[in-house]
Amino acid sequence: EAGVAQSPRYKIIEKRQSVAFWCNPISGHATLYWYQQILGQGPKLLIQFQNNGVVDDSQLPKDRFSAERLKGVDSTLKIQPAKLEDSAVYLCASSRTGKGGYTFGSGTRLTVV
Amino acid sequence: DAKTTQPNSMESNEEEPVHLPCNHSTISGTDYIHWYRQLPSQGPEYVIHGLTSNVNNRMASLAIAEDRKSSTLILHRATLRDAAVYYCILRVDNYGQNFVFGPGTRLSVLP
Numbered sequence: 001e002a003g004v005a006q007s008p009r010y011k012i013i014e015k016r017q018s019v020a021f022w023c024n025p026i027s028g029h030a031t032l033y034w035y036q037q038i039l040g041q042g043p044k045l046l047i048q049f050q051n052n053g054v055v056d057d058s059q060l061p062k063d064r065f066s067a068e069r070l071k072g073v074d075s076t077l078k079i080q081p082a083k084l085e086d087s088a089v090y091l092c093a094s095s096r097t098g099k100g101g102y103t104f105g106s107g108t109r110l111t112v113v
Numbered sequence: 114d115a116k117t118t119q120p121n122s123m124e125s126n127e128e129e130p131v132h133l134p135c136n137h138s139t140i141s142g143t144d145y146i147h148w149y150r151q152l153p154s155q156g157p158e159y160v161i162h163g164l165t166s167n168v169n170n171r172m173a174s175l176a177i178a179e180d181r182k183s184s185t186l187i188l189h190r191a192t193l194r195d196a197a198v199y200y201c202i203l204r205v206d207n208y209g210q211n212f213v214f215g216p217g218t219r220l221s222v223l224p
Contacts, residue, residue, distance in 0.1 A: 004156075033211070042200060042214030043157065056211065091156045099206050101147070104156030 002026065004105035006092050012111045018080035021108045025073070025094030031055075032069055033102065034077050035091040043091055049075065082112045117201045122219040125191045133186040133218055135201030140181050144203040147212065148175065148186050151198045157214070160186065160199070196222045 005024040013019050025032050030051050035043035046065065048056040051072035060067070064083070069075040079086055089109050093102040118136040125131040137146070147162040161168055161175045163184075168175040174187040188195055200217040204210050 035214075040216070042198075042216050044214070045211050048211060093156070099210075101159040101162070102157075102212065104158065106154070107156050 004092055004094055004103050006090075006105035006108055008108055009106070010109045010111075012113060013082055015084055015112050016081040018078065019082055019110060020076050020078045021090050021092075021110075023075045023077070023092030023105060025075070025092070026096075026103055029094035029096050029103075030072070031095040031097065032075050033093040033095075034067055034075070035093065035104075037089045037091055037107070039088070046077070079110075082110075084112050086110060087112045117203060117215055119199070119201055119215065119218045121216065122221065124221045124223060125188075126223050127193060128190050131188040131191045131195070131220065131222075133188075133199050133201075133220065134183065135185070136183045137201070137203055138182045140203055141205075143205045143207075145206050146175065146177060146181075146184050147202045147204055148173070149200045149202065149212070149214075150195075151200070151217070152194075153197070157200065191220075191222045193222050193224060196220055 007022050032049045034046045036046050037043040046060045047067045049069040052069045065079055067077045089107040091104055091107045093104040095102045145162050145164050148160040149157040150160050151157045161170055161173050163175045176185045198217040198219050200214050202212050
């Protein structure tokens with residue numbers, strides 16, 4: 001089966017600009033996750049969707065980050081405005097049921113200058 | 114979420130076995146032990162998971178202590194492609210439970 005697709009692969013923006021990341025999960029996977037991974041650390045969950053509903057967004061900085069999953073398939077994660085500390089790799093993962101293992105995409109590396 | 118403790122880094126020689134330890138002294142009876150690894154410039158990938166019994170698959174073996182307070186991921190013959198960060202994670206296998214990643218163990222494989 002095809003993996004989790006993410007784009008773009010890399011993005012460089014200036015602080016206070018906005019940016020959006022896109023994720024296409026594995027077909028049939030109902031649960032979708034966005035993680036943030038700062039250099040040298042393990043990934044940290046930002047938001048979890050079940051179909052097009054939010055299950056957990058407790059660690060999402062809602063003053064600047066937003067995410068949506070229209071029609072329960074693709075998802076976008078947006079940052080507006082970006083700060084220097086948002087420089088990280090943004091990983092998308094999906095799971096068929098929310099139980100068992102996840103499949104991760106290769107991530108989008110964001111650099112804020 | 115229950116915590117795990119792993120060494121920051123380990124080294125191995127190519128074609129030798131590697132034993133990656135993980136301590137989880139506060140594990141609960143419903144926590145599964147999962148291992149993921151992250152190769153350079155890639156997202157984490159599933160390696161293996163278990164509850165009480167030792168587990169084997171084509172990638173690795175998982176040895177779980179009888180009291181479940183520690184476990185060991187075993188790579189039987191390390192290759193250069195096994196150089197990665199290895200994460201040991203506890204998770205209840207219920208809907209809505211997420212994987213909480215620690216810093217993991219960075220494994221270097223020497224030729």
